[in-house]
Amino acid sequence: MRDARATAERLGERMREATPPTSLQQHLEGRARLIASVERMRGGRARPVARIAAGLAAAAACALVVFVLARRHGPAPLAWHVVGGGASEQGYVSVPPAGPAARLAFDDGSEVALAAGSRGRVAATSPTGAEIVLEQGRARVHVRHRPRAAWTIDAGPYAVHVTGTEFLVAWAADAEVLDVWMHSGRVVVTGPMPGETLTLGEGQHLSAHLRDRTVQIDASPEPAEGAPEPTPTAAPTPAPAATTSSTDESPASPGAARSFGAPPPSSRSWSKLVAAGDYARVVREAEAEGMARAMATRPLPDLRALGDAARYAGRADVAKRAYSAVRGRFPASADARTAAFLIGRVEEEQDHAPAQALRWYDAYLAEAPGGAYAGDALGRKMIIVSKTQGRDAARPLADRYLQRYSGGPYAAAARDLAP
């Protein structure tokens, strides 16, 4: 029976590895479909229930027919057209680098102006809004405030949710940097950043860097028209400015970024502090407590938070120690496997020790071949091997990467190695 269980476990792992990956396109399209469906449901439920409760059977039948027809035809999705340009059948709009802005005009009075050199598309429209994908460049968004308005601007893995507002959004696809300059109103930004969601108010500027997962909020003014796109050199140091808490609806006050110097002793959990971007405080508290004691006694979420905080704060020694503690004290947890990858990242990025990094990436790939970071681990391994052992040595890794992650972030580098 033990054999049967072992076989089952191995097959389960194989099933996970073999499952087809999902593309960003699928994710966004699925989300747009769901939002439209939920919108329709909300519209449908708003119809008078009394109609269904009408007394006589004949009247009820009529009411039902009316109800079904009304649902089927429902309120129409917003119509839109492009002023100063054209759109493909799929709603794709590309503005030439030297061309004038293309304005997407919606029939509720809302507008999205794509700047020169930008491209995007209208992924979906509903009676109360639209989902627009900004693939590259800048878009000035003016959403007319209406009850239940629901607009989303997708930029890479980030989404800006709007009910009624005006703002400028920029997505630098190559650098993977999102910038939002608020002019009026309020938006909610979701994406891979501490807190997952944060709210921006009038006058605020957000800069979210996907690669190092940092977010900065300040009062930087909008760039002038025609100014160059944001570049990765603008990446903030690992002590980002304020973020609102995940469910905080009140926007942080505009103005200078929050200072994290000399905070009062905190009773907040380390996870919350990391979510708020207060990495230095987490490390300080661990040091005040005694690093050895913290490593030996803190629960898993705290160790995980400490590792992250130390990594963002540039404290490679503490980060490696915390992640090692996760592996040592909680070896059966998924976090233990993740810690192997993260130690590899610290070794590579902060300690500049590629051989050590390789060892950890290999460990992660062996422990979690279908894990969340398997693509990243394989991609980083390929890059390191290419640099340290040459292109020939990296070619099999490139082949393997392309077989499994043909749309992944290292695919271009892999194709360069294994054309």
Next chain:
Amino acid sequence: MTRCDASARREPSRGGSGYYAVVSPPGSVRLLRVASRAAPAAPAHGSEPHGDGPSDAELAELARAKDPRAATLIWNRYAELVRGVLHRSLGPGHEVEDLLQDVFVGFFRNVSTLRDPSSLRPFLVGIALRTARTCLRRRRVRRWLRLSDDGALPEVVWGGDDPRAREAVQRLYAVLDDLPDRERLAFVLRHAEGNELTETAALLGVSLATVKRILQRAEAHVEARAREDDVLRAWTEGSDA
């Protein structure tokens, strides 16, 4: 075209630049964890329902309150988990995007019946399992009535470019096809999704003792068939890697 049609439409991918590997970038330890025992399939755009973001209970409350953000947030968090459950429950031969929509629309339609808002994840997975089960039942009927072929590969490719892996996946699901639905789903929940026994029992709505019996039967069946199949045996042992 039915929701369970093997040849269901699949939109061509345009410009998807493969964020599935970086949406949960290094630094995030918020994996789409199904359970602590096994690593999950690579989460594409999801994030772990713990830690920094809104809690599941808060998300469920947003959904109940018909907050316009709810669909986005719940989709971002759970689409990948649910897609994985559907994929691995049904196997190759199914395009799951339409079913995925059914699950989430079903969730929003029935969220008012969710008694414990913090149970959002099992609630969603439960809907996914019922959807998968319905699909399996329909598929059996269609095969019995010979309304469809016996599972030609759709556009969705399992096992990447490795022909041995693709063949092995086909054979494994042929083995699972011989199991009763409940045993098949128990096998998937426990071994492919990595749920603990208690979670598996709860998701299937059976007792712990029952789920143990079910799993024992399923494991024995799979083991026996895998042992006599060279391709499956090699795949299981990793000798094709």
